[in-house]
Amino acid sequence: xxxxxxxxxxxxxxxxxxxxxxxxxxxxxxxxxxxxxxxxxxxxxxxxxxxxxxxxxxxxxxxxxxxxxxxxxxxxxxxxxxxxxxxxxxxxxxxxxxxxxxxxxxxxxxxxxxxxxxxxxxxxxxxxxxxxxxxxxxxxxxxxxxxxxxxxxxxxxxxxxxxxxxxxxxxxxxxxxxxxxxxxxxxxxxxxxxxxxxxxxxxxxxxxxxxxxxxxxxxxxxxxxxxxxxxxxxxxxxxxxxxxxxxxxxxxxxxxxxxxxxxxxxxxxxxxxxxxxxxxxxxxxxxxxxxxxxxxxxxxxxxxxxxxxxxxxxxxxxxxxxxxxxxxxxxxxxxxxxxxxxxxxxxxxxxxxxxxxxxxxxxxx
Amino acid sequence: xxxxxxxxxxxxxxxxxxxxxxxxxxxxxxxxxxxxxxxxxxxxxxxxxxxxxxxxxxxxxxxxxxxxxxxxxxxxxxxxxxxxxxxxxxxxxxxxxxxxxxxxxxxxxxxxxxxxxxxxxxxxxxxxxxxxxxxxxxxxxxxxxxxxxxxxxxxxxxxxxxxxxxxxxxxxxxxxxxxxxxxxxxxxxxxxxxxxxxxxxxxxxxxxxxxxxxxxxxxxxxxxxxxxxxxxxxxxxxxxxxxxxxxxxxxxxxxxxxxxxxxxxxxxxxxxxxxxxxxxxxxxxxxxxxxxxxxxxxxxxxxxxxxxxxxxxxxxxxxxxxxxxxxxxxxxxxxxxxxxxxxxxxxxxxxxxxxxxxxxxxxxx
Numbered sequence: 001x002x003x004x005x006x007x008x009x010x011x012x013x014x015x016x017x018x019x020x021x022x023x024x025x026x027x028x029x030x031x032x033x034x035x036x037x038x039x040x041x042x043x044x045x046x047x048x049x050x051x052x053x054x055x056x057x058x059x060x061x062x063x064x065x066x067x068x069x070x071x072x073x074x075x076x077x078x079x080x081x082x083x084x085x086x087x088x089x090x091x092x093x094x095x096x097x098x099x100x101x102x103x104x105x106x107x108x109x110x111x112x113x114x115x116x117x118x119x120x121x122x123x124x125x126x127x128x129x130x131x132x133x134x135x136x137x138x139x140x141x142x143x144x145x146x147x148x149x150x151x152x153x154x155x156x157x158x159x160x161x162x163x164x165x166x167x168x169x170x171x172x173x174x175x176x177x178x179x180x181x182x183x184x185x186x187x188x189x190x191x192x193x194x195x196x197x198x199x200x201x202x203x204x205x206x207x208x209x210x211x212x213x214x215x216x217x218x219x220x221x222x223x224x225x226x227x228x229x230x231x232x233x234x235x236x237x238x239x240x241x242x243x244x245x246x247x248x249x250x251x252x253x254x255x256x257x258x259x260x261x262x263x264x265x266x267x268x269x270x271x272x273x274x275x276x277x278x279x280x281x282x283x284x285x286x287x288x289x290x291x292x293x294x295x296x297x298x299x300x301x302x303x304x305x306x307x308x309x310x311x312x313x314x315x316x317x318x319x320x321x322x323x324x325x326x327x328x329x330x331x332x333x334x335x336x337x338x339x340x341x342x343x344x345x346x347x348x349x350x351x352x353x354x355x356x357x358x359x360x361x362x363x364x365x
Numbered sequence: 366x367x368x369x370x371x372x373x374x375x376x377x378x379x380x381x382x383x384x385x386x387x388x389x390x391x392x393x394x395x396x397x398x399x400x401x402x403x404x405x406x407x408x409x410x411x412x413x414x415x416x417x418x419x420x421x422x423x424x425x426x427x428x429x430x431x432x433x434x435x436x437x438x439x440x441x442x443x444x445x446x447x448x449x450x451x452x453x454x455x456x457x458x459x460x461x462x463x464x465x466x467x468x469x470x471x472x473x474x475x476x477x478x479x480x481x482x483x484x485x486x487x488x489x490x491x492x493x494x495x496x497x498x499x500x501x502x503x504x505x506x507x508x509x510x511x512x513x514x515x516x517x518x519x520x521x522x523x524x525x526x527x528x529x530x531x532x533x534x535x536x537x538x539x540x541x542x543x544x545x546x547x548x549x550x551x552x553x554x555x556x557x558x559x560x561x562x563x564x565x566x567x568x569x570x571x572x573x574x575x576x577x578x579x580x581x582x583x584x585x586x587x588x589x590x591x592x593x594x595x596x597x598x599x600x601x602x603x604x605x606x607x608x609x610x611x612x613x614x615x616x617x618x619x620x621x622x623x624x625x626x627x628x629x630x631x632x633x634x635x636x637x638x639x640x641x642x643x644x645x646x647x648x649x650x651x652x653x654x655x656x657x658x659x660x661x662x663x664x665x666x667x668x669x670x671x672x673x674x675x676x677x678x679x680x681x682x683x684x685x686x687x688x689x690x691x692x693x694x695x696x697x698x699x700x701x702x703x704x705x706x707x708x709x710x711x712x713x714x715x716x717x718x719x720x721x722x723x724x725x726x727x728x729x730x
Binding site: 018019303305307308319320321322323324325326329331333335336337338339340341342344345348349351352355356359361364 | 383384668670672673684685686687688689690691694696698700701702703704705706707709710713714716717720721724726729
């Protein structure tokens with residue numbers, strides 16, 4: 001456990017949560033469930049008992065101040081600021097490379113900053129099993145037991161059990177599959193052999209870099225160049241020179257899938273509840289907010305009056321909001337933009353963002 | 366026509382139009398139909414060709430500045446500022462009394478500041494007939510031809526024709542009736558004998574005061590005391606001393622109904638379209654605003670994106686508003702309060718105002 005380092009990639013705008021989540025204030029900086037913690041803070045707190053302060057955080061340059069306010073514990077040398085987005089291959093690969101230069105025996109665990117997980121102890125048990133399994137020389141994903149035939153996630157097919165000490169649930173991964181059709185998703189669910197791929201994985205950094213080098217040598221070379229300068233005065237200069245030249249590729253293609261084909265990937269099938277808070281329907285579902293009659297209200301300063309209404313209000317202002325005779329509504333109120341939609345349409349919020357961009361109203365995106 | 370004075374009572378908060386209309390910014394100060402004019406300005410402009418600048422305006426003390434911005438033509442001595450609301454008997458009665466002290470032969474016409482009328486020439490034709498009829502010694506209401514069996518208005522039953530020169534439509538009034546049930550309203554509509562009582566009337570001030578004195582002697586005495594001091598340096602002092610002592614009564618009970626019983630009331634049945642803009646459904650109906658797909662948008666600064674939505678947006682801000690997949694919605698966006706409802710529920714907006722009052726959120730009422 002002493003070799004475990006938690007890596008938190010904090011990226012992605014969360015377009016389907018506009019206008020709450022936006023370029024300047026992405027999803028992970030919000031308390032989307034009324035829990036009292038932002039998603040990124042909750043992610044940190046969930047991992048702290050496992051990594052005992054060993055963290056590496058990767059986020060956009062623009063979010064530096066906001067992230068530091070949320071996580072004052074993160075030292076400068078453990079905060080990787082991307083000059084521009086380069087997808088998860090570069091973000092997670094650089095974390096692996098930096099940790100490797102510090103401790104070649106390090107085991108990293110990568111957990112996105114914008115997910116909601118409970119109960120925390122079941123999550124931590126699964127990560128512990130993943131760490132023990134990783135120590136045997138595996139890249140270990142944590143698979144989520146599906147609760148419905150989602151077509152929005154990738155799936156992991158469980159292979160043979162691995163008999164790892166301290167990790168009774170460890171299995172090999174037979175294969176990763178992309179987001180399926182509903183029919184196929186239903187078959188997956190019925191078979192009991194599939195988990196959701198939540199993008200969480202735990203692995204020896206050495207093994208990560210081995211596969212990265214094999215599959216994406218240019219990316220590997222660039223990342224190693226930055227990593228070797230990281231804990232020197234040249235950190236920023238080298239990063240800013242090399243980063244823009246890196247290829248854009250998801251970590252799934254750069255490492256996880258080829259590693260699975262090589263038999264190097266394991267899975268811990270876990271049964272905590274997990275949500276990537278993909279839209280406002282998810283917020284309504286996950287929210288621990290007290291209800292105002294039949295309307296869930298998220299937001300500290302919100303002053304809400306409801307009558308004959310159902311739905312959810314997410315408020316980022318202190319304005320009075322009155323709902324009268326409106327069903328299944330989603331109201332998201334921010335100082336410069338207002339969204340009114342329904343839970344059933346919440347997957348279409350991206351259309352508003354595209355439409356506003358086309359109108360030239362980019363100041364609120 | 367040279368004896369005609371237009372009186373505009375500008376009162377009433379317009380609770381069913383909250384949060385656009387409210388105590389500090391009542392209905393008549395808004396451009397509710399996207400015409401480019403506030404309701405009070407449009408009322409003035411409609412009457413100006415008839416009264417040639419002879420106006421008396423009655424409004425609350427608090428609205429002085431806003432009204433003067435809208436109607437810079439109104440001189441101080443023609444602006445009656447009520448220290449507190451005392452109902453229409455006092456407001457219109459004082460106008461009659463002030464005009465009487467200036468010109469005992471004056472004919473006044475009283476027209477509320479918050480109504481929408483078109484076409485203007487038909488309205489003006491009806492008022493001209495009302496003035497000719499008033500000159501024969503009548504209190505003349507202008508009746509509106511009903512377009513549906515409304516239960517929200519009082520009705521006027523037409524009596525015998527009066528054969529007034531220049532006023533071919535002049536009839537006596539058989540009686541005033543209060544807001545009827547739907548069944549009775551349907552009978553009224555079918556009979557063709559009834560008009561809506563729009564609260565508009567034209568009358569010799571002498572005849573108004575005659576009935577006021579007979580029915581409400583205390584009110585009459587108080588108003589005459591103020592009126593006699595009006596065009597003297599004592600105006601404000603006397604008004605502020607006497608006004609709070611006046612009885613509260615509607616002009617209908619203080620003058621119109623007893624005058625009708627005495628055979629002194631006539632009606633001009635008119636067929637222009639008239640709306641008292643009672644709720645947001647009325648705004649949606651009356652609005653001349655261009656449509657954004659199937660959503661009507663009222664408000665200069667509004668930046669609205671709609672997708673698969675129908676309804677109306679009334680914006681008093683420059684915020685971006687996005688509607689997605691929401692039907693028949695009413696969104697009213699102001700700097701400190703937001704209303705989301707449907708056209709079908711727009712009569713219930715008053716409930717929100719009552720509810721917010723009960724919650725203590727009086728700052729936005």
